Amino acid sequence: MVCLGNICRSPLAHGILQHKVDQLGLNAQIDSAGTNGFHNGELPDSRSMEIALTKGIDISYQRSRQIKRSDLANYDLIYVMDSSNYNNVLRLANSEQEKNKIIMIMNELEPGRNINVPDPYYGGEEGFKNVYEMLDKATDKIIEKYL
Ligand code: 4NP
Secondary structure, eight states: OEESSSSSHHHHHHHHHHHHHHHHTOOOOOOOEESSOTTTTOOOOHHHHHHHHHTTOOOTTOOOOBOOHHHHHHOSOEEESSHHHHHHHHTTOOSHHHHTTEEEGGGGTSTTSOOOOOOOTTSOHHHHHHHHHHHHHHHHHHHHHHO
16 A cells, blocks of 8 residues: 555555454455655554544554565556555556556546545645545455455
């Protein structure tokens, strides 16, 4: 799961999917990262931790990190939150096979529409709620499709 800072959107995507995988007893390795590395080592944004907790999901074990080239080799699917993330991650790909792993997460629900999960960082709580709802639906679809 990849966004820009790895403190707002992708930690939620990571935490929600991890929670569902754990509850269902599925086997999948899930992680998240940011393209910019500005928040390396930091906890998720408190607003992301809060909205997750209201749903019974603790994401406080996560620490922000920057995506690296080897992630594209080591993971089967690389979900990005928006088109800017998509372009940034695409530049790290070493092959067509790696490029094909990169998916805008909302395309799992609405293929080909390239809908962005909006960056909630500079907004209020409502933005985080909206992000949560979008990612809840997208992660259901991911489980149905791949796990
Ligand atoms: P995220 O939100 O990409 O959803 O983690 C952001 C958080 C911080 C910054 C950018 C986006 N930042 O550059 O500080």
